[in-house]
Amino acid sequence: MRQESPSQAVSLLRKAVPLMMKLNIAPTPYNYGVWYTYVSNRNKKLNNIMDTTIQKLGSLPNFISKELFQEFILDEDLKVNDEHSSQLDSMIEKIESSSEKMSEGLQTLTSSLEKSKRSLKSNGRVENIEKVVRYLEVNSIKASHQTHLFQESLQEIQNQILSLKEEIHQSKENSNIDPVTGLLNSQGLERTLYSWINDAEDDLSIMLIDIDKLALINQQYGKKVGSAIIRFLGQFLQSKKLENSVASHLDGGTFAILINEESLSFTSTFAEELRLQIQNQVIRTKKTQEPISSLTVSIGIATLLGQELGEQLLDRARKNLMHAKAKGGNQVSTN
Ligand SMILES: Nc1nc2c(ncn2[C@@H]2O[C@H](COP(=O)(O)OP(=O)(O)OP(=O)(O)O)[C@@H](O)[C@H]2O)c(=O)[nH]1
Known part of the structure; x- marks a missing residue:
């Protein structure tokens, strides 16, 4: 999994989240991972499969997303054994709750923007504008806080993936060693x-x-x-x-x-x-x-x-x- 700088990550999320909302994609870590990679345009094959699936089905079902995540987003090294895959599952569960919160925050922000637009259309008086601005401010601070928490979780999962890769590398090395003599087996x-x-x-x-x-x-x-x-x-x-x-x-x-x-x-x-x-x-x-x-x-x-x-x-x-x-x-x- 590639590590982007925080500002690159935010800009990719800004592209990915509206697309996911438009296609009614559930805010699961697999979906975030797949859509995040899609908007980064870094894997042509992944993008082709997603484009074709969306053309055919009108959306990207969760089970396909999960398979694409396994196929394109996890490094080869991480597709090793059940033990490592269950460690990965627990990491993904951890990030799930913060991604759901972020998605709720973004949805609240989107609906508050809609409400504000309607309110400004029907009442353009200064007091109302002030009220709308305050309302938007509160919701955008909340959404930004939740996005920040999500980014922290992403950072944490990336660190954990790095140490998991190291562990897997080590266990691969050990599987080549004969425990009796310490030579290769x-x-x-x-x-x-x-x-x-x-x-x-x-x-x-x-x-x-x-x-x-x-x-x-x-x-x-x-x-x-x-x-x-x-x-x-x-x-x-x-x-x-x-x-x-x-x-x-x-x-x-x-x-x-x-x-x-x-x-x-x-x-x-x-x-x-x-x-x-x-x-x-x-x-x-x-x-x-x-x-x-x-x-x-x-x-x-x-x-x-x-x-x-x-x-x-x-x-x-x-x-x-x-x-x-x-x-x-x-x-x-x-x-
Ligand atoms: N002590 C010990 N014996 C072992 C180990 N692994 C295998 N053996 C024994 O090594 C013996 C190998 O027997 P054979 O294959 O007949 O070979 P050999 O007795 O060395 O005879 P040649 O190879 O024909 O010279 C068997 O009796 C095994 O039980 C081990 O880790 N420790």
Whole structure:
């Protein structure tokens, strides 16, 4: 939602309100939002739909207004989930009462203008003019006060929308993060893969890294130790991350590293270094300080080929990982 300066907002409201009154549009926040945008002429598509609807139906029914509000006035970011939409509904309810009051004030002012015109026509004496002026003054002060309150509510709702957008942005970010390791999760990896693949030439690689015999580690040392090893490997991979790479935890003992702008031979050498460094780690259980007999990983690598899709690239990396496992584990496979 765009923020206008107070004077621009007043001038748009001055255009929108008479139009709404002329077409008998109820003073709801959705209607205000839609008509306010209509008179600002900032969205041609919205204006076309409204013009066509009014031509066909003679007015703009509330349900269409509500849909147009959702479609054109809420930012994409705000169309997120039920929780946010109910927060938005409660904001809209808040502004509803002040918009109704403003509308009542404007209607009173309009009818007092009508009355004054009639009174001046039938009686043009000075005392009557003075009376009419006083009457108009009282009503216009009242309407201006109510308009001011409405503007304040608009300002408040705009501030709340800004913080809601920030919250939504944050929750989107969090939905890409794996809570166990703090790395990207599979959704985060997919998002990065699809955004990088658009600009990638051939030098985009993925490494799938899987802990060997995790089931056996769980069995021998307990599931807590198995999980601690997953967390350890997450930190280890994060610390080894290259400048053009992202590390992610997919599930269980499986991790992935996406590497951009490096050749297959560089990625293979890097994978081999990682494999050796992991094999050489001495890991002890926290309780007994007993060294864990062997922590090794298998790695499957694939590098983007021509017009290959993200899913095809991942599939080839999966196949190569299975190949490394089939050969006994603790190795890197590129083909
Ligand atoms: N401790 C722990 N274990 C997990 C977690 N997630 C999955 N696992 C276990 O990891 C094991 C994975 O088993 P498999 O897929 O057979 O793989 P593996 O035992 O590592 O054998 P290979 O991959 O063939 O080397 C299963 O026993 C799962 O229960 C987790 O978060 N913590």
